[in-house]
Amino acid sequence: MNAGEILRDKRLVDAWAFLVEAYLNPAAAICLAHSPWVGLGLWLVLFQQPLLAMVGVMALSVIELFSIWRQRRTAGSGFSLPERANALLSALAGSWIFLPANQPPAVTAIMIAGTVMSGLLFTFLAKDLVAKSRLPALVWPYCVIAFTLFTIFPDAPVRSLEYFQWPSFQTGGPLALGETFLRSLGVFLFSPWPLSGIVIFTVLMAWSPALVLAGMAGWLSGAAVSWLLVMASAPVLWAATSYNFFLSGAALGAVFFVPDLRGLFFAVIGGALAALIAALMQVLFQYSAVSFLPIPFAITLYFGLVVLSAAPFGRPEDRIVEWAAKPEHSRIARDWLEARWGAAGTPLLGVPLQGPVEITQGFDDALSHRGAWRHALDFQRPVPKGGDEALRPSAWGEPVFSPVLGKVVRVSNDVPDNPLGTANFADNWGNHVIVEADKGCHVLVGHMMQNSVSVAPGQKVGYATQLGLVGNSGRSTLPHLHLHAQKGEAAGAPTRDFRLANYFSWADDTLFTTQWCASGHVGRGDVVVAAVANPDLRPILAGILPGRGIWTVSGQGNEAARLGSGGPIVLETALTENGNYAIRQDRDAWMVLALDFDGLRLNALRAPAGSLVALLAMCQSTVPFAAFAGLTWEDWLPRTYQGRALDYLKDFDPRRNAQLFSVALRCDAITYNGIPAFAITATPQTDLPGLPQSCRVTLAPQRGAVELVARYEEGTRTYTQISFEPRER
Numbered sequence: 107m108n109a110g111e112i113l114r115d116k117r118l119v120d121a122w123a124f125l126v127e128a129y130l131n132p133a134a135a136i137c138l139a140h141s142p143w144v145g146l147g148l149w150l151v152l153f154q155q156p157l158l159a160m161v162g163v164m165a166l167s168v169i170e171l172f173s174i175w176r177q178r179r180t181a182g183s184g185f186s187l188p189e190r191a192n193a194l195l196s197a198l199a200g201s202w203i204f205l206p207a208n209q210p211p212a213v214t215a216i217m218i219a220g221t222v223m224s225g226l227l228f229t230f231l232a233k234d235l236v237a238k239s240r241l242p243a244l245v246w247p248y249c250v251i252a253f254t255l256f257t258i259f260p261d262a263p264v265r266s267l268e269y270f271q272w273p274s275f276q277t278g279g280p281l282a283l284g285e286t287f288l289r290s291l292g293v294f295l296f297s298p299w300p301l302s303g304i305v306i307f308t309v310l311m312a313w314s315p316a317l318v319l320a321g322m323a324g325w326l327s328g329a330a331v332s333w334l335l336v337m338a339s340a341p342v343l344w345a346a347t348s349y350n351f352f353l354s355g356a357a358l359g360a361v362f363f364v365p366d367l368r369g370l371f372f373a374v375i376g377g378a379l380a381a382l383i384a385a386l387m388q389v390l391f392q393y394s395a396v397s398f399l400p401i402p403f404a405i406t407l408y409f410g411l412v413v414l415s416a417a418p419f420g421r422p423e424d425r426i427v428e429w430a431a432k433p434e435h436s437r438i439a440r441d442w443l444e445a446r447w448g449a450a451g452t453p454l455l456g457v458p459l460q461g462p463v464e465i466t467q468g469f470d471d472a473l474s475h476r477g478a479w480r481h482a483l484d485f486q487r488p489v490p491k492g493g494d495e496a497l498r499p500s501a502w503g504e505p506v507f508s509p510v511l512g513k514v515v516r517v518s519n520d521v522p523d524n525p526l527g528t529a530n531f532a533d534n535w536g537n538h539v540i541v542e543a544d545k546g547c548h549v550l551v552g553h554m555m556q557n558s559v560s561v562a563p564g565q566k567v568g569y570a571t572q573l574g575l576v577g578n579s580g581r582s583t584l585p586h587l588h589l590h591a592q593k594g595e596a597a598g599a600p601t602r603d604f605r606l607a608n609y610f611s612w613a614d615d616t617l618f619t620t621q622w623c624a625s626g627h628v629g630r631g632d633v634v635v636a637a638v639a640n641p642d643l644r645p646i647l648a649g650i651l652p653g654r655g656i657w658t659v660s661g662q663g664n665e666a667a668r669l670g671s672g673g674p675i676v677l678e679t680a681l682t683e684n685g686n687y688a689i690r691q692d693r694d695a696w697m698v699l700a701l702d703f704d705g706l707r708l709n710a711l712r713a714p715a716g717s718l719v720a721l722l723a724m725c726q727s728t729v730p731f732a733a734f735a736g737l738t739w740e741d742w743l744p745r746t747y748q749g750r751a752l753d754y755l756k757d758f759d760p761r762r763n764a765q766l767f768s769v770a771l772r773c774d775a776i777t778y779n780g781i782p783a784f785a786i787t788a789t790p791q792t793d794l795p796g797l798p799q800s801c802r803v804t805l806a807p808q809r810g811a812v813e814l815v816a817r818y819e820e821g822t823r824t825y826t827q828i829s830f831e832p833r834e835r
Contacts, residue, residue: 107830128170129163132190132704135293136294137306138361139313139355140187140432146310151295151302152269155270158201158296164599166190166224167501196225198296199784203255203262206269225251225715245400256395263395272298275345284512287325290348294400300348313748317356323370324355324377331381332750340385342391349383350402354380357403358410360433363442364424371416380406393666423450428828445742446607447625447767453547453591454607454625455509457485457636459501459576464488468629469603474581481601482590488633489610501576503555503708508541508567510549515595516540519559521579529583531702536580538588539573548595552588553580606734606811608704609634616703622739623732626705637704637732642775643784644731647706650810652681655833657718663821669829675718679810687810705730711744715796718825721816725788725803733784742766745794767792778806778813808832 112134130145137148146482183697185193200221204214225247258264266272275289275298288303295302311318328351332344359365359373383402393398415425423444426436440450447454457463467473467484475482487499521536530536535552537559542548556576561567578585591604611621612633628634657675682698686709690696695717698710706729713719727741745765768791776785787802798816806812814825 114668128190129166131187132166132194133162135187135191137310138356139310141313144309144313147305148295151292151297151305152198152296154299154302156197157205158270160203160486161201161218162194162197165193165218168219169223192225192245192247193222193243196251197222199248199252199255202266202270204260206265207262221251221255224254240685243456245404249399249401249404252399253396253401254597256399257421258302258393263338266611269654270296275343285328285343286329286348290325290345291347292353293349293398294353296653314360314433316369317360317435318358320361320369320373320433321352321356322364322668323359323373324380325352327351327355327374327377328381328384329377331378332385333379334621335385341388342385342539343388344381344384347388347398347402349401349407350380350384351377353400353403353412354406357407358414362407362411362426363414364426364437365433366424366437368633372410374413376406376410384535386683413575441766442742442744448603453543453545453554453602453604454593455549455589455604455610456507456607457573458507458509458551458573458589459485459504459587460507460636462488462633462635463501463587465628465630465632465634468632468745469627471630477599478588481586481603483606483628485587485589488584500585501587502578504576504585506551506554506572506573506576508571509589510541510543510545510547510550511568512541512549512566514539514561514563514565514567515542515548516597517559517563518562518573518597519557521556523556523578524582526578526579529581530579531581533579534581535588536582537574537577538580538597540592540595540597541567542595547587547591547604547621548593548599549591549604553577553582553586555579561618607732609636610637610732610737620736620738622732622737624728624730624739624741637730639731640734642782643729643733646784646805646807646810647729647731648701649808650679650687651808651832652679652687652828652834653830654678655809655831656829657825657827659718659823661821661823663758674828677718677827689719689722691717692721697723699726708743715794716798718814721798721801721814721825722803722811724790724797725771725786725801725814726811727769727788728771729773729805733786735773735775738770738772738805740768740770740791742768745792767794767797776804778804781806783807783812 126142126145129144129149130791131140132145133146133148133152134141137144149159152162157461166631169185169190176185197218200218204217207214209217220701245280245352245834254831269358275286277813285300289298289302290303291306292298292302295306309316319431325348326604328348332342332348335342354376355373357371363369363372380402383405384397386811387397389403411425413419423440443450463485464487465483466486467475467482469475469482470480485501489495489498489499518538518541521530521533524530535550537556538550538552538553539554539559539561540548540550551573553576554574556579558575558577559573561571561573567573576585582588590601592599592601605625606623606628607625609623611623612635622637655677657677659675678690680690682688685701687699688696689699691713695710695713697713697719700707700709700832706726708723708727711720713723724743727743730739743766769789770789772787774785775785776783783804783806785804787800788795789800798818801814801816803811804813809830812827816823
């Protein structure tokens with residue numbers, strides 16, 4: 107590719123990015139989507155009424171000019187997506203009101219421009235008012251503008267209905283629900299015709315079936331409630347306002363809450379509530395145009411976000427704060443995190459003792475870990491293989507380290523240690539330290555030796571900070587260490603669920619370290635040891651250079667014929683602002699590897715199954731700093747690499763982790779071109795299309811992955827990095 111072609115391609119990419127930001131995404135945001143292709147489809151709907159569409163284009167063009175001026179003038183950011191979307195809606199409302207008024211063009215232009223600017227102003231105000239509550243601005247600014255216009259010009263809506271030849275809404279019984287549904291989709295875009303609804307339904311379904319399913323659940327629920335009101339002789343004109351039901355269901359069931367069975371329940375509740383609010387508004391505003399605005403949707407959304415985010419209705423981890431990702435991706439991301447780390451907010455605690463330790467009492471155990479204090483672990487040294495309890499080594503006097511990063515809030519240091527076989531029931535925890543972790547929970551380490559506590563309240567602690575020594579104080583009959591996470595800083599506060607993190611699990615028969623765990627629950631009899639970084643592997647993982655790598659691929663067996671004579675593959679590795687590795691093969695094949703506290707970990711992926719990036723992601727889903735030859739571990743990966751929207755319908759499964767698959771990994775120490783290196787072998791535990799039976803990546807200093815061998819049933823595929831050009835970033 108010559109310089110001219112590269113420049114032309116860059117200009118095309120820049121032009122497309124401009125269209126997406128300035129015109130396509132604002133249109134998509136009206137229907138709660140975040141896709142330029144949805145925006146393109148919605149513009150097709152808008153251009154069924156060319157005058158309205160042209161006003162919308164001009165309004166967004168002016169907004170873009172203001173955005174550029176704002177960026178240059180203040181060195182700040184341009185207008186956000188909600189601001190642009192509200193400006194577009196305000197422009198459509200203004201033109202719908204003022205174009206049929208037969209006023210001079212200059213007057214009409216001034217009125218529409220004032221409407222757009224007012225919409226922007228109210229968007230700024232709404233954004234500031236709801237910023238701390240994590241509630242989206244969305245349609246409130248547009249509702250305020252439209253409410254004002256319809257109130258000041260009460261006769262304008264009737265004139266506009268005649269001017270734009272809007273058909274009347276007549277439900278005609280249950281059999282006409284399909285047409286009513288399609289027409290209602292177009293109302294929000296001032297285009298209430300079935301063809302508009304078909305286009306909107308199609309582009310939304312192609313982008314996110316989860317959004318459409320939730321929206322339809324909300325619409326049907328709202329329609330059912332409205333029919334009940336009609337049957338009860340309530341004068342409800344629900345068809346024209348039923349788009350509120352769809353938007354409420356989509357927002358609560360997929361956009362702002364993770365789309366699953368709980369989300370569908372939220373969608374049903376949202377649609378029903380929107381129907382009741384819409385009926386109330388029609389009565390209050392005497393069926394004026396104001397009662398057909400998306401105010402029921404806005405009220406329902408805010409009510410739902412406040413009420414459904416907390417117990418007993420929902421869970422905080424199901425709330426989607428960043429409105430950007432496709433709903434299906436949000437569900438996969440939630441399930442992926444939970445498969446790795448447990449439910450959101452679950453504390454991760456390190457093993458507080460060095461060397462192998464045995465869990466002699468776990469969660470809900472038979473001795474003292476019961477009731478409000480059931481989430482706790484007791485540590486002792488393990489019994490030697492083949493021995494009995496009498497041969498168990500004592501942990502007395504061994505150093506105790508902080509299991510979290512945080513700040514000491516409480517200390518007890520003067521409780522006498524008990525003689526063996528006796529306990530001090532007047533002081534449950536004996537000498538203890540309570541640490542407030544940086545991530546918000548409180549952790550208690552107890553039964554330490556008298557006068558051994560070496561930290562003080564207010565002191566910052568890390569994993570290498572010694573807290574004290576193992577003792578036998580408090581409610582303890584023999585030397586051991588007690589650990590739990592709790593709800594508050596007071597000693598005796600109820601405990602809460604937690605996981606151990608970054609530890610080795612020892613085999614029962616040999617007491618030899620063979621398995622590494624990123625996080626997990628342990629129980630009585632388990633033997634674990636805190637993982638320590640491998641000094642040979644960690645520099646390789648943390649020292650990968652940004653740059654461009656050229657790869658070739660060859661095949662054996664049927665894979666050779668399948669690959670054909672493809673050219674080299676280029677992989678670009680860049681460092682992001684937060685120090686992650688962004689590895690890109692092309693626009694649709696990329697991944698992000700993060701240097702986490704315990705190793706190198708995949709945290710974002712988009713790639714076709716079988717591509718080089720997808721195979722590298724499988725082998726590097728997690729590589730612990732503590733890995734050594736012979737160590738094994740497990741991880742989870744997203745099941746659908748490409749994230750095709752229709753796969754959501756085909757593979758819908760209400761169970762957690764339905765869109766994930768597990769992979770078993772193993773580390774081996776090897777030599778690559780005379781240089782010490784490491785090989786990571788990944789074996790999928792699920793038979794899925796496009797996945798190899800196993801794949802093995804070689805990691806070398808500075809260059810990272812330099813070779814990958816994927817084994818399929820039909821043959822073997824080998825990728826080799828033949829050159830690497832380092833860059834600054």
